[in-house]
Amino acid sequence: MKTFTYRSATGFADGLEPGAVFLAGGTNLVDLMKLGVAAPDVLVDVNRLVADEISELPGGGLRIGAGVRNSDLAADPRVRTRYPVLSQALLAGASGQLRNMATTGGNLLQRTRCRYFMDATKPCNKHAPGTGCPARDGDHRNLAILGGSDACIATHPSDMAVALVALDAVVNTSGPAGERRIPAEELHRLPGDAPERDTVLEHGELITSVDLPAVEVTNSAYRKARDRASYAFAVGSVAAALTVAGGTVGDVRLAWGAVAPKPWRARIAEERLRGAPATRESFLAAADAELAGARALRDNAYKIALMRNLTASVLERLAAAGGTR
Amino acid sequence: MTATTHRAVGTPLARLEGPKKVTGAAKYAAEYPQDDLAYAWIVQSPVARGRLDAVVVDPTDEAIVVLWHGNAPRLRDADDPELAVLQSAAISYRGQPVALVVADTPEGARRAAQTVRLEITAEEHDTVLRTDHPELYTPETVNPGFPSETAAGDVDRAWAAAPVRIDVEYATPALHNNPMEPHATIARWDGDELTLWDSNQHPSGVAATVSQVFGMRPDQTRVITEHVGGGFGSKGTARPNAVLAAMGARVTGRPVKLALPRQQMFTVVGHRTPTRQRIRLAATSDGALTAIDHQAFSQSSRLFEFAEQTAVATRHMYAAPNRRTGHRLLRLDMPTPRWMRAPGEAPGMFALECAMDELAAELGIDPIELRVRNEPEVEPETGTPFTSRHYVDCLRQGAERFGWSGRDPRPRQRREGDWWIGTGVAGATYPAMAQPSTARVRAFDDGGFEVAIGAADLGTGARTILTQIAADALGVPVERITIRIGDSSLPKASVAGGSSGSASWGWAVTGACRALRESGEREAVFDTTELIQKQEKEGRHAFGAHFAEVRVDAVTGEVRVSRLFGMYAAGRILNPRTARSQFLGGMIMGMGMALHEEGVLDPAMGEWVNHDLAEYHIPAHADVENIDAAWLDEQDDQLNPMGSKGVGEIGIVGSPAAIVNAVWHATGVRVRDLPVRLDKLLPHL
Incomplete structure (x- = not known):
């Protein structure tokens, strides 16, 4: 581990010197530092700076402080009743110990667990730009079928972020250039030819809170497929919310995890579904429309069938549950 | 000696060391404090086949020494060529130890291992098992x-x-074997005597092997293995960590600790x-x-x-x-x-x-x-x-x-x-199976007995079972037995492997206890070698x-x-x-x-x-x-x-x-x- 200095953040607009990074729960960053994948010169601890409270927004909705721990967010009664998909996604992630440490802001900013990215001795365009991507011909069973590029096919590992994207959450940030409100869907970027940049955040820009919309999304669910019963990253996940009136789909939100370099909002599928009959056939057709853009490699084509099945299954259950808000 | 009709064997006696383990008092290999301790970290080959030509150390790093085949002490041959660490330029697999950093802190050692520059001539490698491979052969x-x-x-x-x-x-x-406790060794030299606190399944065997590698008599190395957090076969013999820790300690003149991180377990210790x-x-x-x-x-x-x-x-x-x-x-x-x-x-x-x-x-x-x-x-x-x-x-x-x-x-x-x-x-x-082992029992004036055998308890309950066996063989309650294991200076025991530990060591313990009772002496030693050699296999x-x-x-x-x-x-x-x-x-x-x-x-x-x-x-x-x-x-x-x-x-x-x-x-x-x-x-x- 490289020697680094440590200080506590004092103000939102402080910014960061080159080579400095923010530290919150540390559940991902510290691992990467031990492995030599991250080698910051300075750690700026934001644990005392960012809010760790969940508050009601005027006009409805909730504001989640960036320092709220995953376990606290999952257990919050308002979240559980008004946005069950978020609570379910959080509880599907990591382990109890990790959820107790991991923060809302940090969870959003965690890095891919692509096995080449996690190994400093191997080439990787994300941790060492320009060195190439061995995953394309190597191990990619759990890497992207959507949104990848020649340079990178990493998947974003967060469960929580998938739910936030489905909920149309907004990420509030603060930095040297002032404050910004970024739709959760737009926080993460696709790799293109610059896979080293996971998000649209500028250096020194800090996530301060996440806003959940006023509209309550009670008929919502998160379902995660994984290689063991617990403590495993998704191989495919679906966050969905659905309203049905007279057998027809009203509002629908659909986001997928573990299939793309970012939480994947399935806009094409949503569009196909609005106003369509709330039937398994519609759900499958919508998933197929979204998956028409999938590019599978040797060992990850199963994700296409998996996402199709998962999507239809989750929407069927939401439709059966009443489909009302 | 008080006879008892109660038999300990067959009863669900709780692990004797259980309270020590759950309170953190039980010591594992990496947990023995040493004065002036230095820390070692293995540098692994980044290629699967080739030749290591040179090692260039970053002068800003805190390494006390970086050992590689260009400067490492020469070792004698062991039966296991994986133990011939830092002896040759040849690279046989990716992840092979090719250098060892010793530093004042574990972080400094790890950092130096990450920044050290290896000059390597890489060669084409072949790593895939195929049933149509022309080089397949039938082993003898x-x-x-x-x-x-x-x-x-x-x-x-x-x-x-x-x-x-x-x-x-x-x-x-x-x-890949992944015992909860990764392989770890602390090595300390006192003159020509070497002490290893090492996590393994066979203290007697590790002592013999490491002595052989360093050209010493078997009794010049003492291996202490009081508690082991699992082995599953991967700790059955001395692994490179034991030899490297001893080498690092020899060169620096300080006690050296080498504890493998989880990532190194996948290549360095076997699979x-x-x-x-x-x-x-x-x-x-x-x-x-x-x-x-x-x-x-x-x-x-x-x-x-x-x-x-x-x-x-x-x-x-x-x-x-x-x-x-x-x-x-x-x-x-x-x-x-x-x-x-x-x-x-x-x-x-x-x-x-x-x-x-x-x-x-x-x-x-x-x-x-x-x-x-x-x-x-x-x-x-x-x-x-x-x-x-x-x-x-x-x-x-x-x-x-x-x-x-x-x-x-x-x-x-x-x-x-x-x-x-x-x-x-x-x-x-x-x-x-059963394998030759020797046990010793001593009787004390207070009615207690000490049973000693150089066995290892991987968390299986070996210590507890041997106590039960000894109690029955002596006809006394288990409370009167003190068991000593996990030390190569004790009578030589076979490996905790092949599901043979209890049979092998229990046999020796039974023999020693019976010999003590029959002889009426204060001490008895029993070696099962001849009995086992005569057995049908x-x-x-x-x-x-x-x-x-x-x-x-x-x-x-x-x-x-x-x-x-x-x-x-x-x-x-x-x-x-x-x-x-x-x-x-x-x-x-x-x-x-x-x-x-x-x-x-x-x-x-x-x-x-x-x-x-x-x-x-x-x-x-x-x-x-x-x-x-x-x-x-x-x-x-x-x-x-x-x-x-x-x-x-x-x-x-x-x-x-x-x-x-x-x-x-x-x-x-x-x-x-x-x-x-x-x-x-x-x-x-």
């Missing part, structure tokens, strides 16, 4: 000395004539070879096997031949007049495989017991009934009678307890919601049967094991509490082998790319739903004074096949390459 013997090939009758003729035949290929991936296996079974239409043919392919390193005994269990499992087993080995630019819980039996019996299930389905015979119909009276290949064999009883009584009767044999019949549900069975076997096995109920999600292909049950005939059970823990632990590891564990090879990199426990999956608590083990009260007086067979490994033998057979019964899908993951099932659901 397979571990630990069995012939590679055996044959009886005429398999080809029987095959040609058989009305029912199964010809199937199975594959198992590289599996289970991947296998490819072909099994052909021929049978009459009423299910009598007429031929068994089991051919196994496995790999070893360029450094030396490690030939796993994959097909050996097939030699005694079922009767058939015509039979053939064989092993082919391929040497690759990969680390040397090593023992991992039930080496040979675990992958071999996965294949055989899945093939038996496939044959049962082909014949339309219940898989338990098929096994019963092929029960041999004596060892089929050697003709040796079994000292005891209660396999059929395990199948029958296990079936009763599991609730097998009334099972619809057809696959893909039971569906509850999204779940396909099925059940499966598979047999288990493991050799009942064939026909000694434990048996068992595993039963699994699984459910497979029709939406995702996810597999969950709803129930897992093991029924064993493993001689006399010395301590039901610790034995149960061994059985269950083996079965859970079998679940991992069936469903989760896989070293994922990237042939271009020449390395397994998933080398931590986030990416190399073993079962989590949530995967273990309903699990149980039971055993028959088996009497076997021919084995050792306790009548015990080992219990450490049989739980992983056959349990993977029971699960995979249950997956077939649930879904109708035969997955023949482990692990059974959702991507292999989903296309067929």
Whole structure:
């Protein structure tokens, strides 16, 4: 581990010197530092700076402080009743110990667990730009079928972020250039030819809170497929919310995890579904429309069938549950 | 000496060191404070084949010394070429230790290991096990000395004539031992005397090997191994960490600690070879096997031949007049495989017991009934009678307890919601071995006794069981026994491996205690070497049967094991509490082998790319739903004074096949390459 200095953040607009990074729960960053994948010169601890409270927004909705721990967010009664998909996604992630440490802001900013990215001795365009991507011909069973590029096919590992994207959450940030409100869907970027940049955040820009919309999304669910019963990253996940009136789909939100370099909002599928009959056939057709853009490699084509099945299954259950808000 | 009618053996005495472990007072190898301690970190090769030309150290780093073959002390040859660390420019596999950093802090050592520049001439490498590889060969013997090939009758003729035949290929991936406590060593030199605090399964053996490597008398190295957090075979002999720590301490003149991080466990300490296996079974239409043919392919390193005994269990499992087993080995630019819980039996019996299930389905015979119909009276290949064999009883009584009767044999019949549900069975076997050991007992004036033997307790309960055995042999309550183990300066004990610890050490302890009683002296020593050399070696096995109920999600292909049950005939059970823990632990590891564990090879990199426990999956608590083990009260007086067979490994033998057979019964899908993951099932659901 490289020697680094440590200080506590004092103000939102402080910014960061080159080579400095923010530290919150540390559940991902510290691992990467031990492995030599991250080698910051300075750690700026934001644990005392960012809010760790969940508050009601005027006009409805909730504001989640960036320092709220995953376990606290999952257990919050308002979240559980008004946005069950978020609570379910959080509880599907990591382990109890990790959820107790991991923060809302940090969870959003965690890095891919692509096995080449996690190994400093191997080439990787994300941790060492320009060195190439061995995953394309190597191990990619759990890497992207959507949104990848020649340079990178990493998947974003967060469960929580998938739910936030489905909920149309907004990420509030603060930095040297002032404050910004970024739709959760737009926080993460696709790799293109610059896979080293996971998000649209500028250096020194800090996530301060996440806003959940006023509209309550009670008929919502998160379902995660994984290689063991617990403590495993998704191989495919679906966050969905659905309203049905007279057998027809009203509002629908659909986001997928573990299939793309970012939480994947399935806009094409949503569009196909609005106003369509709330039937398994519609759900499958919508998933197929979204998956028409999938590019599978040797060992990850199963994700296409998996996402199709998962999507239809989750929407069927939401439709059966009443489909009302 | 006070006689007591109460017998300690057979009672569920709690682990003696349990309170120390749960309070953190029990010391593991890396936890012995030393003055002026320095820390070592291994630099691993980033290529699978080539030559290390130079090592360039970053002058800003805090290394006290960076050792490599250009400046490391010369070592004597050991039997294990993996221990010839930093002796040669040749790189034999990716991850091989090529340099050692010693620094004042662990962070400084790790950082220097990351920034040190290796000048390497890389060469083309070959890391993939293939059954058509031109360099495959038949080793002279397979571990630990069995012939590679055996044959009886005429398999080809029987095959040609058989009305029912199964010809199937199975594959198992590289599996990695990951004891909770990674390998660790603290080395300290006092003049020409070396002390190692080392995590291993065989303190006496490690002391002898390290002494040999450094050109010393065996008694010049003392190995202290008081508590061990698991080994599963990977700590059976001295590993490179012990030699490197001693080398680092020798060069710096300071005590040196070398504790491996999890990532290094996957290449530095050994693993289970991947296998490819072909099994052909021929049978009459009423299910009598007429031929068994089991051919196994496995790999070893360029450094030396490690030939796993994959097909050996097939030699005694079922009767058939015509039979053939064989092993082919391929040497690759990969680390040397090593023992991992039930080496040979675990992958071999996965294949055989899945093939038996496939044959049962082909014949339309219940898989338990098929096994019963092929029960041999004596060892089929050697003709040796079994000292005891209660396999059929395990199948029958296990079936009763599991609730097998009334099972619809057809696959893909039971569906509850999204779940396909099925059940499966598979047999288990493991050799009942004993190895020469010596124990010493001393009587004290206060009525207490000290029993000493250089054994290692990996967390299995060895310390507790030896106390029970000694108490009974002396006829005193266990409270009067003080047991000393885990130190090579104690009487020499055999390895805690091959499920032979309790039998080997218990025999020596019994002998010493009896000698003390008979002689009336204050001290007695007993060496079992001659007794064991005189013993017949064939026909000694434990048996068992595993039963699994699984459910497979029709939406995702996810597999969950709803129930897992093991029924064993493993001689006399010395301590039901610790034995149960061994059985269950083996079965859970079998679940991992069936469903989760896989070293994922990237042939271009020449390395397994998933080398931590986030990416190399073993079962989590949530995967273990309903699990149980039971055993028959088996009497076997021919084995050792306790009548015990080992219990450490049989739980992983056959349990993977029971699960995979249950997956077939649930879904109708035969997955023949482990692990059974959702991507292999989903296309067929």
